[in-house]
Amino acid sequence: MLELYGTEFSSRMLLGTAGYASPDLLRQAVEASGAEIVTVSLRRESARAKTGQGFWGLIEELGCRVLPNTAGCHTAKEAITTAQMARELFGTNWIKLEVIANDDTLQPEVFGLVEAAAELNADGFDVLPYTTEDLSVAERLAAAGCEVLMPWGSPIGSARGLANKTALKTLRAYFPDTPLIVDAGLGAASHAAEVMEMGYDGVLLNTAVAKAGDPVTMARGFASAIEGGRLAYEAGIVEPRDMATPSTPIAGTPFFKIDNAS
Numbered sequence: 001m002l003e004l005y006g007t008e009f010s011s012r013m014l015l016g017t018a019g020y021a022s023p024d025l026l027r028q029a030v031e032a033s034g035a036e037i038v039t040v041s042l043r044r045e046s047a048r049a050k051t052g053q054g055f056w057g058l059i060e061e062l063g064c065r066v067l068p069n070t071a072g073c074h075t076a077k078e079a080i081t082t083a084q085m086a087r088e089l090f091g092t093n094w095i096k097l098e099v100i101a102n103d104d105t106l107q108p109e110v111f112g113l114v115e116a117a118a119e120l121n122a123d124g125f126d127v128l129p130y131t132t133e134d135l136s137v138a139e140r141l142a143a144a145g146c147e148v149l150m151p152w153g154s155p156i157g158s159a160r161g162l163a164n165k166t167a168l169k170t171l172r173a174y175f176p177d178t179p180l181i182v183d184a185g186l187g188a189a190s191h192a193a194e195v196m197e198m199g200y201d202g203v204l205l206n207t208a209v210a211k212a213g214d215p216v217t218m219a220r221g222f223a224s225a226i227e228g229g230r231l232a233y234e235a236g237i238v239e240p241r242d243m244a245t246p247s248t249p250i251a252g253t254p255f256f257k258i259d260n261a262s
Ligand SMILES: CC(=O)[C@@H](O)[C@H](O)COP(=O)(O)O
Pocket: 015, 016, 017, 018, 039, 069, 071, 096, 130, 155, 156, 157, 158, 159, 183, 184, 185, 186, 204, 205, 206, 207, 208
């Protein structure tokens, strides 16, 4: 089970709700994924009030836990204000904290991120910070009260998978008891399997499903990959070796040796 801030979930997939070709496709994809947590962007949806109303109704019908995010915020102050609005709107203390440094890379602005995380945690929020793979930033986020960490795989929407596996493995080693979720940049289901095989606790994705040729089947594919990766991790993956090892043990030769020389 995935446990986040004291609540357990059977699905280890957190699914974004942006960018689907239709509300019905969004509904089908969420259902196919088995995700129990969906992220919603307060700033993006309310910007289009008309579709926003239908959107919010659909989100409610899905019956998933809503994880509001502060997508589009560039400063700590903006993110804090957005988070407070989201708490009022959705009645949840959970917030996916995004403070964006650059609109081309959508990379986290880590200084504002830590500042906002400290203030929001002090204000009673349960913060799930979208961060980089940087260990020192992760340590500061933990010190600021974050009990979940969400390093990126690669830039949001890039679908490039895991850019720095070594650093992600280091985070896993440094935070053995903290729920770690890779958030952003996943493209193929195999990327999600890799994350889970590293011993991560979950993945958060949006583009890979919403923009797939068939989002519903893709959602199902990611669900299978996440389950497979987790099972492999729990089963104990064989360590790679430099030299060959016969997979069939030769304990005595059941057949006489044929001397090819003669
Ligand atoms: C939905 C959401 O919160 C995104 O900002 C998230 O980071 C997913 O990124 P991808 O679209 O790359 O999966």
